[in-house]
Amino acid sequence: MNGAHASIRDVLYDAPGPKAKRRIAFVTVISLLALAALLAAIVRRFYVTGQLDPKYWSIFLRYTTWRFIGRGLLGTLQVAAASSVLAFAAGMLLMMARVCRYRVLNAIATFIIELSRGIPTLLFIYFFFLLAPQFGLQLPSFWRITLPVSISAMGVTAEALRSGVNAVPRGQTEAAVSLGMRSASVFFKIVFPQGFRYVIPTLISEMVIVFKDTTYAYVVNYADLMQNAKVLISNYDALLAVYLVVAVIYIVINYLINKLAATVERRTRAAVAAAK
Amino acid sequence: MSNGKIISQEPIIELKHIDKHFGSLHVLKDINLTVHKGEVVVIIGPSGSGKSTLCRTINRLETIDSGEIVIDGSVMPKEGKKLAELRSQIGMVFQSFNLFAHKTILDNVTIAPRDVLKKSKREAEEEAMQLLKRVGVDSQAGKVPAQLSGGQQQRVAIARSLAMHPKAILFDEPTSALDPEMIGEVLDVMTELARDGMTMVIVTHEMNFARRVADRVIFMDGGSILEEAAPEEFFAAPKTQRARDFLNSLGDRESRS
Ligand SMILES: Nc1ncnc2c1ncn2[C@@H]1O[C@H](COP(=O)(O)OP(=O)(O)O)[C@@H](O)[C@H]1O
Ligand SMILES: [Mg+2]
Numbered sequence: 010m011n012g013a014h015a016s017i018r019d020v021l022y023d024a025p026g027p028k029a030k031r032r033i034a035f036v037t038v039i040s041l042l043a044l045a046a047l048l049a050a051i052v053r054r055f056y057v058t059g060q061l062d063p064k065y066w067s068i069f070l071r072y073t074t075w076r077f078i079g080r081g082l083l084g085t086l087q088v089a090a091a092s093s094v095l096a097f098a099a100g101m102l103l104m105m106a107r108v109c110r111y112r113v114l115n116a117i118a119t120f121i122i123e124l125s126r127g128i129p130t131l132l133f134i135y136f137f138f139l140l141a142p143q144f145g146l147q148l149p150s151f152w153r154i155t156l157p158v159s160i161s162a163m164g165v166t167a168e169a170l171r172s173g174v175n176a177v178p179r180g181q182t183e184a185a186v187s188l189g190m191r192s193a194s195v196f197f198k199i200v201f202p203q204g205f206r207y208v209i210p211t212l213i214s215e216m217v218i219v220f221k222d223t224t225y226a227y228v229v230n231y232a233d234l235m236q237n238a239k240v241l242i243s244n245y246d247a248l249l250a251v252y253l254v255v256a257v258i259y260i261v262i263n264y265l266i267n268k269l270a271a272t273v274e275r276r277t278r279a280a281v282a283a284a285k
Numbered sequence: 286m287s288n289g290k291i292i293s294q295e296p297i298i299e300l301k302h303i304d305k306h307f308g309s310l311h312v313l314k315d316i317n318l319t320v321h322k323g324e325v326v327v328i329i330g331p332s333g334s335g336k337s338t339l340c341r342t343i344n345r346l347e348t349i350d351s352g353e354i355v356i357d358g359s360v361m362p363k364e365g366k367k368l369a370e371l372r373s374q375i376g377m378v379f380q381s382f383n384l385f386a387h388k389t390i391l392d393n394v395t396i397a398p399r400d401v402l403k404k405s406k407r408e409a410e411e412e413a414m415q416l417l418k419r420v421g422v423d424s425q426a427g428k429v430p431a432q433l434s435g436g437q438q439q440r441v442a443i444a445r446s447l448a449m450h451p452k453a454i455l456f457d458e459p460t461s462a463l464d465p466e467m468i469g470e471v472l473d474v475m476t477e478l479a480r481d482g483m484t485m486v487i488v489t490h491e492m493n494f495a496r497r498v499a500d501r502v503i504f505m506d507g508g509s510i511l512e513e514a515a516p517e518e519f520f521a522a523p524k525t526q527r528a529r530d531f532l533n534s535l536g537d538r539e540s541r542s
Contacts, residue, residue, distance in 0.1 A: 180383035184442075187344050188397035188449055189373020191366070198400065203387050 055249055065247035069254065074241065081237030082258060088155050088223045088233060093216055095159035100166025105196075107171060118167070125164025130222045133157030138229050150231040158222045162215060169211045173204035210274035217263050234258065292500060295322040296355070297453050297484045298343060298375070303352035305342060312338050314508040316352070320453065323482045327495040327516070330505035331531055336488040339505070340457045343486065344375045357452055373401050376446030376454035380461050382438040384430035384445070390417065391426040394445045401449070409448070416444040420474050436467030440474050453484035460491060492535060496520055504528045 025033060055061050068074045103125075106118035134157040137148060148156070177200050185195040226233035238255045242248050298320040305313040312335045320326050328336050341347040343354060345361060345368060354361040356371045385393050394413035398404045404412075417423040420440040422433070430438055439459055446454050456475065460468040472494050479485060479498040489495060495502060495516060502519040504512040506527050512519060523529050 178383075180379060180381055181385060183346055184377070184379065184383035184385070184445075185397075186369075187346060187372055187375070187377035188445070189369050189401040190397060191369050194400050198396065199385055206387065 060249040065245065065250045068241070068245050068247060069250065077237055077241065078234065078254070078258075081232060081234040084226070084231060084237075085220075085223050085233040085235070088151065088158065088226060088231070089216070089220045091151075091155045092158040092162060092219050092223070095155065096162035096166050096215075096219065097212070099159065099163035100170055103163060103167035104170040104174065107167065108174060122164040122167050125160055125162075126168070128161070130157055130161040130225060131228070133160050134225050134228050150226075150229045153229040154223065154226045154231045154233070158219055158225070161222060162219050165215055165218075166212065169208045169215065170204070173206075173208035173211075174200055175204070176207050177203045206277055209277055210270045213266060213270035213273060217266050220263060220266065221259075292324045293322045296320070297322050297324075297357050298486070299353075299355040300339075300343070301353040301355070303339075303342060303354070304350045305338065305347065306350055307338075312508050313342065313349070316510060318503070318510065320484060320486055322452075322484055325479045325483075325485045325487065325498050325500045326503060327499040327501070328486065328488045328503045328505060329490070329492075329495060329531070331534075334505045335508040336505055337457050340377075340455050340486065340488055343455055344372045344377055346377075369401075373397070373449050374452045376449060376451035378439070378442050378446055378454060378456045378459050380458040382430070382435070382442045382462070384438050384441055386430055388429070389426065390422065390428055390430065390433070390441050393430065393441060394448050397445070398448050413444070413448060416447050417441070419447075420444045421470070434467060435463045436470045439463065439467075439471045443471075443474055443478070447478075453486065454478070456485065456487040456489070458488050458490070460489065490535070492520070492532075504531070506531070 052061070103118045103122055106114040107122065109115065134154065137146075137153045137157055141148065181199055181203065182195055185199045190198070223233055224235045227236045227239060230236070234255060238251050241251045245251075296319045298318070300316050300318040303313050303316040304311075316339060318326075318339075328339065330336050338347055342349050345354070345363075348363075356374060359367075359371060361371050362368050384390075385396065388396060391410060391413055394416060395404075395406070395409040398409040398412070399406065414423055414426065417426055420443055422437050422440050422444070425433055425437060425441075430441070433441065443454075443459075459475070460471050463471065468491070472491060475485070475487070476494070476498055487495075487498075499516040502512075502514055502516045503510055504519065504523070504525070504527075511525050512523060512528050514524075519528070520532070523532060
């Protein structure tokens with residue numbers, strides 16, 4: 010592989026020769042034409058049904074529309090941030106319980122992790138939204154979305170952290186132990202900091218999942234981006250316009266998170282490679 | 286004893302009737318060994334004979350099935366605070382260095398004195414710099430291990446051990462992972478330590494070095510100590526056939542390469 014930028018494509022295929030290059034050019038042109046045709050068909054469809062009418066788009070010329078979208082985005086970001094922090098904290102505890110020396114804790118942590126990973130987020134949301142109130146647990150809507158999203162993400166987080174910790178060479182622990190360090194010190198000062206570095210990119214990628222899960226906020230009537238978009242749609246009937254704008258916002262944010270993950274991955278990979 | 290060195294009769298490490306299995310493999314068979322203060326014991330033997338395992342049982346990186354390990358008069362317990370304390374009194378230098386990859390060279394040397402001995406940062410760093418100077422890598426103090434050569438890393442590992450003021454240091458093939466041109470610099474540091482009176486247990490295939498620094502040579506094969514003698518005696522006239530075969534095979538290897 011040629012260095013840090015080798016992709017799976019470079020691994021699977023040889024560098025293209027002249028014949029392959031012609032074929033690639035051909036496929037590229039055909040794909041672009043097909044894509045253009047598809048887009049044209051879609052736009053035509055919207056035109057016919059009147060979705061391109063200026064009255065649906067003029068709302069985006071108004072400051073209040075953007076302020077409303079901005080409030081929704083802020084709500085989304087708050088839930089995403091709180092969920093990420095909670096999922097990390099809970100994931101950390103679960104990981105430690107899973108690797109510690111007490112069998113009971115190992116088993117309990119494994120069980121919780123499997124539940125967290127195996128149950129869809131929506132089910133956790135229904136639990137806090139529909140079931141919990143019957144037992145007298147009345148939560149504000151912020152927590153009705155944040156808790157289930159965190160619970161849904163903590164299992165994956167725990168497993169990511171565990172894979173990092175397991176990847177730290179045994180010799181690191183042995184060296185620390187033979188210097189007389191106790192197990193808590195060995196874990197927190199030697200093993201965890203290294204294992205954590207290995208999985209930073211994975212953890213950031215998981216933030217994308219958390220971020221997408223926040224769109225369930227509409228189920229619990231929490232004013233996130235999605236919820237406010239729905240309000241706009243029902244007020245102005247501007248289905249296409251609003252969804253398009255909101256989709257672009259989600260794409261941009263997830264793109265930024267992925268970009269961050271890629272940057273961090275490149276850096277940590279360089280650091281890990283240098284450490285070997 | 287060799288080197289004209291006078292060795293005290295004060296035992297630092299005592300292994301009494303140590304037995305150990307890896308599954309069905311009887312890897313250590315009734316090992317009895319006493320290392321006295323200031324003594325340099327070199328363990329040699331064919332690959333797989335249990336040298337590393339013996340070395341690692343001394344500070345309980347490996348558990349034992351039966352027997353007793355006594356460090357400077359204290360029986361080594363199976364676990365807990367006392368075990369950590371006794372481990373801190375016995376240094377260990379590994380074949381693969383095992384420097385802490387995420388810490389600078391200076392931090393590698395100071396972390397245990399600060400964490401275990403509760404030394405202040407300043408005190409630990411001052412001493413660490415002296416130790417790094419002693420092993421000749423003080424100019425690298427701010428770098429991370431990956432930026433150093435193997436020989437430099439192993440010398441840092443020795444400094445890291447010394448920072449705990451150990452009563453003895455165990456070396457498990459400290460030069461086996463090194464390029465040939467770096468072996469000398471590590472052996473020089475070890476020779477110096479031996480001269481300064483450090484108690485050392487060394488597993489090595491460097492026979493010239495063994496001849497030079499050992500007060501006593503232990504020959505192991507198949508999990509047992511087969512011979513135990515002063516180096517001049519052992520190398521001149523090994524008593525067992527297996528030791529003769531082993532030394533011959535080494536001779537072959539050296540003449541071939
Ligand atoms: N963790 C382990 N599990 C199982 N067998 C082991 C383990 N470590 C070492 N052994 C076996 O024990 C024997 C002695 O190993 P070792 O002490 O490393 O020998 P030496 O250092 O003399 O080459 C070998 O047969 C080796 O395969
Ligand atoms: Mg070995």
